[in-house]
Amino acid sequence: MITILTRKIIAASISSTVFAIFLGFVLPNPFGDGNISSFPNYLLSSVTIIPVYMVYSFPAIMIYGVVxxxxxxxxGEFISVKAQEKKAELIVSGALHIVFGLILFWFSLGASILFFITDRIMKIRNNKYKWMDSIKSLAIPLLTWLICMGFVWWTDSFLS
Incomplete structure (x- = not known):
C-alpha cells in the first residue's frame, strides 16, 4: 500500500504540473479581458495564468485524484481477480478514472486522464518508490510555480 501511495503522489505532482501548463497554453485568457493578439501577449498571458491554474488544480489532484x-x-484489481482476466484491471481502472474525472466535466476529465496515463507509465516502469521520492516530487509543481511567478514579477518590474 505504501508503494502505491508514493507512486500516486509522484503521479499527482507530475500530472498536475503538466495539466496546469497545458491549460495555461490552451486557455491563456479564461476571463476574456486583455489583448492576446500577438505571440508575446499570448505567451505572457499563458505564463501568468499557469500559477493560478496550479493553485487550484494541484490540491484537487493531490487529494481527490490520489484517493x-x-x-x-x-x-480494478478486485474485478480482475474475480474475472480471472488481467486486462480487466486496466479497463475497469481506466473507466473509473473517467467516471471520477467527470466531477467538473472537461477540466477534471482531462486531469484524470493525464493522471491515469502518468500513473500507468510509472507502474509499467515497476520502480519501488519511497516516501523521500514522493516528497522530492513535490518540487516539480513548486519549481514550476516559482519560475512562472518569477517571470511574472520580472515582466511587471522591467517591461512595464
Missing part, C-alpha cells in the same frame, strides 16, 4: 485513483485501482 479516487487508489479506489479505481483497487476495484
Amino acid at each position: 479516487t485513483s487508489i479506489i479505481s485501482d483497487k476495484v
